[in-house]
Amino acid sequence: MGDLISLLRTGLPDEAVMADPDVTASYATDMASFCDSGAPAVVVLPRTVEQVQHVMRVATELRVPVVPQGARTGLSGAANASDGCVVLSLTRMNRILEIDTVDRIAVVEPGVVNAELSRAAAAEGLYYPPDPSSWEQCTIGGNIGTGAGGLCCVKYGVTSEYVIGLDVVLADGRLLRTGRRTAKGVAGYDLTRLFVGSEGSLGIVVRAVLSLKPAPPAQLALAAEFPSVAAACDAVCAISQGGHVPSLLELMDRTTVRAVNDMTRMGLPETTEALLLAAFDTPDPAADLGAVAALCTAAGASAVVPAEDAAESELLLQARRSALPALERATGTTMIDDVAVPRSRLAEMLDGVAAIADRYDLVIGVCAHAGDGNTHPVVCFDPADADQARRARASFDEIMALGLELGGTITGEHGVGVLKKDWLARELGPVGLELQRGVKQVFDPLGLLNPGKLF
Amino acid sequence: MGDLISLLRTGLPDEAVMADPDVTASYATDMASFCDSGAPAVVVLPRTVEQVQHVMRVATELRVPVVPQGARTGLSGAANASDGCVVLSLTRMNRILEIDTVDRIAVVEPGVVNAELSRAAAAEGLYYPPDPSSWEQCTIGGNIGTGAGGLCCVKYGVTSEYVIGLDVVLADGRLLRTGRRTAKGVAGYDLTRLFVGSEGSLGIVVRAVLSLKPAPPAQLALAAEFPSVAAACDAVCAISQGGHVPSLLELMDRTTVRAVNDMTRMGLPETTEALLLAAFDTPDPAADLGAVAALCTAAGASAVVPAEDAAESELLLQARRSALPALERATGTTMIDDVAVPRSRLAEMLDGVAAIADRYDLVIGVCAHAGDGNTHPVVCFDPADADQARRARASFDEIMALGLELGGTITGEHGVGVLKKDWLARELGPVGLELQRGVKQVFDPLGLLNPGKLF
Known part of the structure; x- marks a missing residue:
């Protein structure tokens, strides 16, 4: 040493x-x-x-x-x-090297904090969409490593859509430059996107070329209260089928709504079984919200409350952003799952999670990027209670099994790490796993980069 | 045998x-x-x-x-x-297996023709954007193999953005299922996108899950005539910098405009040095076209002609779609290059191509997906004239060298194949090439799949 x-x-x-x-x-x-x-x-x-x-x-x-x-x-x-x-x-490699308003790209070091890039882009009239809930802390390098998502993904997609070029230090110290600065390019295999979500296991990203969008108008939101989770999910399906493209479409279940109320005193309607938040950043968001409100009502919403302005919209979004801290505050330790299912299976997923909570006698609050079918069941437990901790872990695993059963994935945006290694093997199957290991071997033949992660 | x-x-x-x-x-x-x-x-x-x-x-x-x-x-x-x-x-595996309007996906066999999928999606209110000019003939499998683009990419991106899951028969006959049906997913390395643009060298795609968008409103177009290519490129940069997102932004140089006129008798303005076509499929396309018209005028356009309706727009688009056949008809054999540069370097690229044409005493017409910086210089020559054919090939290569010099790529959407193998090695460099070969080795250790392509 x-x-x-x-x-x-x-x-x-x-x-x-x-x-x-x-x-x-x-x-x-x-x-x-x-x-x-x-x-x-x-x-x-x-x-x-x-x-x-x-x-x-x-x-x-x-x-x-x-x-x-x-x-x-x-x-x-x-x-x-x-x-x-x-x-x-990589936190000290935190410079934004370039923002180009004609090419609509940013070139950054990996330690740049997501929110700093977002603000720097906004100052130039541009927009870096991926917005994980840790955006004020998390780094672009970490976002690339995990393939981070966020609230905006329902319209703007995940980190992977925005990474067009990378400089990567390989395991042996050589420098790989992959990808491009151009809007398009198909020269050879797409190694750039292979690094996105690779959790630092293939190389060290030291510089990224990111694609930016023009800044959209401020979004306007509504909240819709539903007497059942199933009705809220029906609304989500109707919104999708109706061709609407909200910039945010989030669902919170009763447990989550109550926890948020307790923490923030926001006065969300506690009688509801599910709260749906929708927002549009279109030229006429009020019109789009009106159409979505009608679909919510048709699906059985007991009340639909559109925000009057950006400030009210921001309050609604704060409720969603408070969901995880509020559940933690209410219940002690939490374990956040991240199962994504096809949008059409969302209701089955949420019903299934409720059944799992019952079976294991646990509180499991769910918030979901509903428009993406990406659920975050939050298993609440007391780690000092060994039996409860065991049940928490078992329910967490059952939630992943349910996701796979419904044609989904064990991770929509948080990644595999060590937490879901066994489950990655189940999702990929033996052929997929063998090829993934083969790819790892090409980039890191000595197995030095983040060993023990993924598989 | x-x-x-x-x-x-x-x-x-x-x-x-x-x-x-x-x-x-x-x-x-x-x-x-x-x-x-x-x-x-x-x-x-x-x-x-x-x-x-x-x-x-x-x-x-x-x-x-x-x-x-x-x-x-x-x-x-x-x-x-x-x-x-x-x-x-794969042409007989041509079934559309599923179109799901809630999940907004299509599941198709590889031999489905692009236009057939587009029409089937449109019938359900959905949209499969990638639209290579061969869209009435080319197949989805081929589009995946080449990472095909098209006119819509300036707004909607390329094939890669739409492929979320694949079934692939590996070299040894085993079946790999990779990716997902969900909107999001980060379970392991993104092998799905590794196949996109891999030109059949990693496996045989036998089934694809494609992401679809809601069908946008019909687009409305305008044509702007410029006294120089540089002025047209200035307009392109101003449109980008102004935050506009056209659904099409195409440039045709004088050679191309004349060839189209000769073939189609469309009466395009022959006095112009460059013709820019822009279109919007937004809720208020006339307003967006108005803003773009002002930017074109400010950049020096001698005339701006907005289409009055969808039919007139379609006529303008037909002019662009006729560009390649028209150049072929005018000049005999053509060789179509496909160099993409950062949008901000487009003018330098086009000037450079003109200089190359002069130097080699050749006609090189250029049409470009200008909004993407993706140029298609079309080298025209008589293959029976050995010296002209030699000059054609040399100029084709110089165009790629120029593209790389300007921070671009040798191929925006047509791929490498055998035509650009030497150039792929130049673009990737030795480290990138070694890793690409390593990846190939993992999927096809005996080198049986499309040997001699890419590298």
Whole structure:
């Protein structure tokens, strides 16, 4: 280990190599529950591509595993350290190198915080859509690693749609430039998108070319109260079938609505079984909301409350953004699942989750990016109660099994990490898994990059 | 070869195995110029996944290369046969299996013709955007193989954005199911998009899940005449910078406009140096066209002619769609390049192409998906004139070199095939190329799938 640290210091400033166990221990985990982690040997905080290359060369020479990290806001343990690893934190590579308003691209380092890029783009009349709920903390590098989503995805898609070029330091320290700055390009295999969602297991992203959109008009929202989850899901299907393209379409169940009320005193209607939030950022959002309101009413909504203006819309969105903190506050520890199903199966998914909660005698609140069929069942439990913790984990797994049964995926946007490794194998099947492992082998033949994640 | 054909016949109906050399010769090439091709040993036309698996098992057993083909409308020789190969034509697997209006997806076999899917989607109020100019002939499988684009990409993106799940028969005959039916999903590496643009070199796509959009309103177009290509490109940049999102933004140079006029008698303004076509499919396209007209005028347009209605718009689009046939008719043989540059470099690209045409004493007409920076310089020549043919090929290559110099790519949407193999290596560089070859090796260790293409 002395070797490791002194070799690292030959290419990094002293302050960028931290080996104090108290410090390194603080880099051991991301925000996932129930995931194993180890004790890093050292944490490095490079500021340049060359320094990252140096780290990877040393790691390759000494055969030491490397765990790349952004802001560690991930929810699957993908950034958890393993014993004796180098934690490679990219947070100091946080410059926005370029925003081009004609080409509509941004070129950024991996440590740029999502919200900072969003604000910088907005200042130029542009828009970087992906908006995970951790957007004020999480980094673009982490977003690329997990393939992050957010509230806007129902209209604007996920991180993958916005990554068009990457510079990547490979396991052996070589630099790969992949992709493009152009709007289109099909020169060879799409290695760029292979890195998106690869959880740092194929290389270290050190620079990204991101596609931007023109800033849309401010969105206008409505809230619709439903007497049943099934009725709310019917409305979601009708909105989709009606050809509407909301910029947000979120569902909160009764448990979630009550928790949010308790925390925020927002006065959401507690009698409802499901609350649907819809928003449009179109030229005439009030007209679009009117059409959606009619569909909600036809599906059985007991009340539809359109926001009068942007400020009221923002309040409704705050309710949604408070969902997870509110459930945590109400119930102690939570475990957030991330199962996406075809939109048409959403009602079955939510009914199934309710049945699982009953069966395991647990509180499971659900909020969902309903327009995408992406549910976040939040299993609430007391970790000090061993039996409850066991039931929590078992219900979490059953929720994934249900998602697969309904033609869905075990993860819509949070990734696999260590939390869902066994489930990834189930979703992919043996042929898919073998090919994924083959791809890993091409990029990282010594298995040094984020070992133990994904598969 | 007797072995090959009799083994193929053990799993395919007689009429699906064609070994008559007159027949097989007719499957030797796609529509690219200047590309080598060989004589296939046999052409097979399976109708089922199992039959494709059988073909690949036989090919693996006998170590015979397999060249997958769709409608052979490709422009890079990616579907050209090699000597002694099995041509695997997917054209009989042409069923649309499902269109789901709630999930907004289509599930199709690879031989479905692009226009047939588009029409079937439209009948359900949905929209499959990618619209290569061969859309009445080309197949979805071919579109996936090449990563096809089209006129709509400036707003709607390319094939890659619409492929969310695939069933693929691997080189050894095993079936891989990759991707999803859900709107979102990040379970493992994105192998699905790795297949898009892979030119049949990684596996045989036998089923695709495609994402659809709600059908937009009919688009309304305008034509703007410019006294110089540079002024037209200034307008393109201003439109982008102004935050406009046209559904089409096409540029035709003087050579192209004249050729179209000669063929179609459309009466396009021959005095112009560049003609820009813009269209919007927004709720108020006339307003959007008005804003774009003002930008064109400010950039120096000598005339701006908005279409009054959908029929007039369609006429303008017909002019653009006639560009390639018109250039061919005017000049005999053509060689269509496909270089994309950042939008901000479009003027430099077009100026550079004009200089190359001068230097080589050739006619090179340019039409461009200007909004994407994707140019199609069309090199016109007489193949019977050896010196002219040599100059044509040399100018074609210089156009690619110029594209790379300007930060662009050698292919925006037509692919690499055999036509641009040397250039792919230049664009990717040694590290990228090595990784691409590594990926190929994982999927096709014996090198049987479309050998000699890409790299």
